[in-house]
Amino acid sequence: MNTASVIEPDALAAGRPLRLLDVRDVPAFDAAHATKAIRVPIEEWEAAAKADTTGLDNVAYWEQAIRQLGIDDHALAVVYDDGRMTEAARVWFILQYFGVRATILNGGWPALSSPDIPAEWIASGSAAFHASPDSGRVGLTDRVTLQSELEDGIDILDARTVAEFRGEDLRRNKRGGHIPGARHLPHGALLIQNRLRHSDELRQLLAEAGFQSGDDIITHCDGEDAPRWRQRLPFMPVTTTCAFTT
Known part of the structure; x- marks a missing residue:
């Protein structure tokens, strides 16, 4: 796809x-x-x-x-x-x-x-869809798998706000801060006036955050029990927000 x-x-x-x-x-x-x-x-x-x-x-x-x-x-x-x-x-x-x-x-x-x-x-809406899980460009990983990969230096992109990343804003969490080794790129930085920035700007932001084309990365935000997205970073990145925030 x-x-x-x-x-x-x-x-x-x-x-x-x-x-x-x-x-x-x-x-x-x-x-x-x-x-x-x-x-x-x-x-x-x-x-x-x-x-x-x-x-x-x-x-x-x-x-x-x-x-x-x-x-x-x-x-x-x-x-x-x-x-x-x-x-x-x-x-x-x-x-x-x-x-x-x-x-x-x-x-x-x-x-x-x-x-x-x-x-x-507009399509007629036949509703003849058949689900094929894990067939998209971005997949899921679980907490156990993520924990096992931390020692291997897996690339993690934290898409939360600066205050959340620093542990100053706990939201509903018992503790703040970020996953050891995670790199920070807030979702809001990817937008300008509610539009995704140009690909050249996105590429620069990702490079400044320590990512490059072809990297296998996991993104996350603050969602309670939120799925972690796993993707291989393409030439033009997708919007890097977490699936569910609370």
């Missing part, structure tokens, strides 16, 4: 047929949304991903949840949020993990010049 992780609004036509997925809250979605967009119940997805019985290893649960969005094996799922590209990244992660052709709309809802996307661009 070689779908680009991020798409510009003016490139939507090239990706059709599309399935537009809105990850904003209910009031925002009800006020206005793109043509034939489907709202993803992000609050339900976050809770399900953390629960023992509906975690990401429950393929049947997530296959059904994705089918309810009218996604099939052919349409390009375009995910957008309010522009912060956090909730959209969480949904994108789940979709691509289970084999959906998915991408994040750069800039989110504010970047759409008009919600009136031509209806012929």
Whole structure:
């Protein structure tokens, strides 16, 4: 699955047929949304991903949840949020993990010049999707595996804020700080005015943080029992936020 992780609004036509997925809250979605967009119940997805019985290893649960969005094996799922590209990244992660052709709309809802996307661009929504776990560009690793790899110098990208990384902001945690050897690159630094920075700028930020193309890295944030993303850093990085924050 070689779908680009991020798409510009003016490139939507090239990706059709599309399935537009809105990850904003209910009031925002009800006020206005793109043509034939489907709202993803992000609050339900976050809770399900953390629960023992509906975690990401429950393929049947997530296959059904994705089918309810009218996604099939052919349409390009375009995910957008309010522009912060956090909730959209969480949904994108789940979709691509289970084999959906998915991408994040750069800039989110504010970047759409008009919600009136031509209806012929939108997929019919056959809901004939079949989940194929761990088939996307970014996969999962667990705590035990991560702990066993720390001594081997595995590359870890901590995408939290500066205060969280330093241990000054504990949020709901009993202790603060960061994983020994982790490198810091806050999610917010990757954006400028709610849009992902240009690839040259991203490449420079990653290099300054100690990463280079081809590195096998694990990213994480502050999510309680959050999945850790494992990926081989491509030429153009994906949005490096954690799947679930609390």
